[in-house]
Amino acid sequence: MRIATASAYQAAIQNLQDRQLDLTDAQVRLTSGKRVLRASDDPTAAARAERALATTERATVSQRAVESSRTAMTLAESALGDAVGLLQAARESLVAAGNGTYTAAERQGLAQQLQQYRDQLLSIANRQDGAGNYLFAGQGAAGAPFINTPGGVQFTGIGGAVSVASGEVLPATVDGQMTWMSAGTGNGVFETQRTAVSGAAWIDSGRVTDPAQVQGLRYDVTFSVAAGVTTYSVQPRDPGTGTPVGGAITGPYTSGAAIAIDGISFNISGTPADGDEFRILPSEPSLSVFEALDRAIAGLRNGNAIPAEVVQTTTDGLRNVDSVLGRLQSVRSAVGDTLNRIDGVEDRLSSIKLAAQVDRSNAEDLDMVQAISDFQNKQTGYDAVLKTYGTVQRMSLFQYLG
Template identity: 70%
Template sequence: MRIATAQAYENSIANLQKRQQDLSDSQTRLTTGKRVLRASDDPTAAARAERSLASAERAAVSQRSVEASRTAMELTEGALGDAVSAVQSARESIVAAGNASYTDAERRGLADQLQLYRNQLLAIANREDGAGTYLFSGQGSNGAPFVDTAGGVQFRGLDGESSVAAGEVLPITVNGANAWMRAPTGNGVFETQVVTDNGTAWIDVGRVSDPSAIQDRRYDITFNVAGSVTTYSIQRRQLDGTVDGAPVTGPYQAGTAIEIDGMSFTVSGAPANGDEFRTVPSTQSLTVFDALDRAIAELREPFAHSSDVAQTVAHGLRDVDAVLGRLQSVRSAVGDTLNRAESVADRLSATELHAKTERSNAEDLDMVQGISDFQSKQTGYDAVLKTYAQVQRLSLFQYLG
């Protein structure tokens, strides 16, 4: 077959262009470090790389969610730590109020201290995260979640928690009502109350003597004084006030425990005729602010008898200990959330690293192999270039000249 000079030129140019393209692709792979530049280079590897990229991006998004939760919980844990410190300081002031040598003015001074702690606690309850979100707003609020009203502090947020999804649900807010407004009243099982106290008697917080005998009832303890003899009468009632059975009576001895239906409580001092105390089942309704407001109001009462002060201190310590326990419980839960967030973050980091490794294995270039291929293609290109130079000289004009 006869091969024309033009055809030889065209074949040489085509081979030269192909070699040049191969050399350029090899050089691009070396500079980018990628073996698969287009899906057409290796469809299977390109699909693997795409799936790995999507997995890594999902893990990165989840990591940001975990970080948001962790930051919020760290701020919340710090706020609860400040609250616990303030309540403990308030407790010390209530203990000091029990000093029998204190005057009304000194007790008012302690009440002023409690007011400062109460204001500090309200500020902590309304603390923000720096981005306009309240730490204790629950599922959200239009403004500060805790509002100081004439009837006491009210929670204006929404019950529950706002959360992020990061493989598992992690909160970014805490239910403020649960933390600040729902401590157990009384000793956690029942609450002792003063109904009428015209004498010098006071009742302690009580204790459970037999858990199996506890009943969901109200108990009215009324004292009768006839001459030098004092007796008590305990009337069982349903929670709506309906009388439940005959009353239980007995002689009163100051400081001696009175027991009924698994409950034990002690009345001290000298009750007046008709004085009445009461026990009711405990409820999750005690707030941090009500506990302090009650103690503040009672410590500011002038001409308080020692029995009144003893009653204030007993109930004040009971309530403060209850709200303190509640805050510490919520703080522990926040600490557990931080530990869980750390675990989730570690798992997501491992997932992201695995996805990036898979993507690298699918599309990254083996540099040793890449350099070898580049050198081979460069050698081939040089050979084609020299061949083309030789073909150019195979012309009749070269000889006629």
């Protein structure tokens, strides 16, 4: 079979170009560390790598959202810790105000302390995160969510909480309405009130003796004094309309003795006057942190208060501060639980991201040991082709005759 010189040249050049192309491709893959550079290299592996990349990106975005929630909840937990500390200090001031040896001026000094605590609490309630968002704005507010008005502090935000854009429902704010404005009045079941008292008597916070018998009614306690004998009458009423419900119970009054009705009991102490009235109402979730302090401040600033009124002020103040303190501690615990849940979510996202990265690596990454060996083999083959081409190029009649 005759092979023309031109054909031999062409075959050698084609072989050289093919080897050079293979060597260049091997060099590119070795440099990039990728086995699959184009979808055409391995369509199945390319699709698998693309799915893994999408999973990684979703996990990365979710991690950023989770970190945003973590920052907000950390700041909120710190703010609630500061608020709890201030309320505990306010409670100590109220305990001191109950000292019978204190003068009106000293009680007014304690009222000034309570006012400072109250102002600091308002500042905490309007605390922001680093991005200018209010921690306790709930679902949003045009400005500061808590506004100080002549009638007391008002919440201008929207109840609820904003959640971050993540696969998990994680909050970016705390419900300010629930946290600061919705503690239970009284002892959480009912509230005792000193409504119309001209004598020297006061009422405690009461207690539940039998939860199964609690009726959720209003009770009006009226005193009668005749011939030096004091008696009381307790009339149950509908809490909404004030309509009497059943008959009243009566009994002789003894200072400090418990009065019991429908699974609840309370103590009235001191010397009530004829016609003095106390009231027991069902507890409602309407007591704010600021209202609790405002009531105590107003009572302590009354320079003409008689000892019974001072006792009532401190008794009610301690009861109310304990109620709002319990609410803040409960919310703080919930925020702490959220931070723990965020840690769990972060761990799961990290695991998902790592698994996706491993899957992508398995689909498209290069086996470096094998790739180096292949590159060296192709380089050797390319060198051999170059030598062959050099030999073929010298194959001519003129060189032979020479």
